[in-house]
Amino acid sequence: MCEYISNLDFEGFREAGIYEALHHAVKNGMLEFVIEVIKVCPHVMNCKDDRSKILFMSSIVNRQEKMFSLLYGCEASRAAFFSLVDGNGDTMLHLAAKLSPPSQLARISGAALQMQRELQWYKEVESIMNLALKDVSNKNKQTSRELFTHEHKDLLVKGEQWMKQAATSCTVVGALIITIMFNAAFNVPGGNIQQTGYPVFKDKKSFTVFIVADAISFFSSSTSVLMFLGILTSRYAEEDFLKSLPTKLILGLSTLFLSIAAMMVTFCTALIIMLNGRLEIIIPVVLLASIPVTFFMLLQFPLLVEIFVSTYGPGIFNKKMKRCELHEVNSRNRAKACHYVMISVDGKSRNLFESSIASRHEKVFSLFYGAGASKAEFVTS
Structure with missing residues (x-):
């Protein structure tokens, strides 16, 4: 197929529906297909759909991050590339400011994380745009930032509610948990010695574990509550969903998990102290005490991991792919450009090779003859 495509001219591409197929492939994230086509025909990167969007624009509209990284990495002339607009006068930053397709949003759990992903896309495209184009208005007299606010106002409300x-x-x-742990610190197992007020089992190692676990649970749950109060009292601006709110949620869930685990340890050590080594009772109780922690991990830990990776992970954009994934394509592109230069003609319909003969420049003649990819094309022209 690639060999067939490489022999087509502009009209052939149109008639064969190659451009439409490429835009469809970008929309659906068919990375391998796009790579193979670009390798044989690098110029298709600039093919446009019926709305005057090139492939790179389509990758932004359809939120295909791998395709975005790929096309960004193999685009040679980025200055002209990023100044393009579509049929509606939208720059690439305007396209990033629009709401993602529902199919892409559905891949992300929670409206808050969806809002974060939208901001990540906008910031990524903004980072590669020319500064002079960031405040350009489209045909609706909207800048990209105004368009982002308008498009995401409903998602912002849903994210706040979530x-x-x-x-x-x-x-x-x-x-x-704070209430329970505070009470447990002053009502220790075995009670206190009336004469001194010290706990009866203060010299036992298990009692030390009890006190330490109680303190950890108390302070971690207090930290957790403060983090969640910070979320409740937040102003919920758009930028808050990028780092501030996810960070508070990560800290809140992490410390809450720690407090629950420490509370279970406190409970188990209290039983060990009171039952004085009766393992036939202690072991089943400890196993039962692990159930709440396990349930919490199963229910909340995946969400915690997802938030952490989304906020502090490597990101959805493959920087390595941007730099070197299609080095071969760039080389082919440059080679094809050089070939077009060599066969370009002047006002007398002579290419550079013929001009070197007419001008009797032996060094230029030798250079073009040695560099000619197709000597037959030179000789017969």
């Missing part, structure tokens, strides 16, 4: 619901639920749990 964050508040999560924070409210976790705040209740954290406050309950």
Whole structure:
């Protein structure tokens, strides 16, 4: 197929529907297909659809991050590349400011993380745009930032509601743990010695574990509640969803998980102290105590990992692919450009090779004859 495509001219590409197929491939993230076509025909990177969008623009509209990185990496003339606009007068930053397709948003759990992903796309495209083009208005007299605010106003509200619901639920749990742990610190197993007021089992190692676990649970749950209160009292600006709110949620969930685990340790050590080594009772109780921690991990830990990776991970854009994935394509592109220069003609319909003969420049003659990819084309022209 690639061999067939390489022999087509401009009209042949149109008639064969290659351009439409490429835009469809970009829309659906068919990376391998696009790579193979670009390798044989680098010029198709600038092919446009019915809305005057090139492939790079389509990758932004359809939120295909791998395709975005690929096309960015193999584009030779980025200055002209990023100054292009589509049929509506939208720059690439305007396209990044529009709401993602529903199919792409559905891949991300939670409206807050969806808002974060939209901001990441906008910031990524903004970072590669020319500064002079960032405040350009489209045909609707909207800058890219104004368009982003307009397109994402509903998602912003949903993200705020999602964050508040999560924070409210976790705040209740954290406050309950604070109450329990505070009470446990002053009502220790075995009670206190009346004469001195010291705990009866203060010299036992298990009692030390009890006190340390109680303190860890108390302070971590207090930190968790403070983080969730910070979420509830946030101003919920667009930029807050990029780093601020996810960071607070990460800290809140992490410390809440730690407080639950420490609370279970406190409970188990209290039983060990009171039952004085009766393993037939202690072991089943410890196993039962691990159930809440396990359930919390199964329910909340995947979300915690997703938020952490989305906020502090390597990112969805492959920087390495941008630099070197299609080095071969760039080489082919440059080679083809050089070939076009060598066979270009002057006002007398003579190419550079023929001009070197007419001008009797033996060095230029030798250079072009040695560099000619197709000597037959030179000789017969």
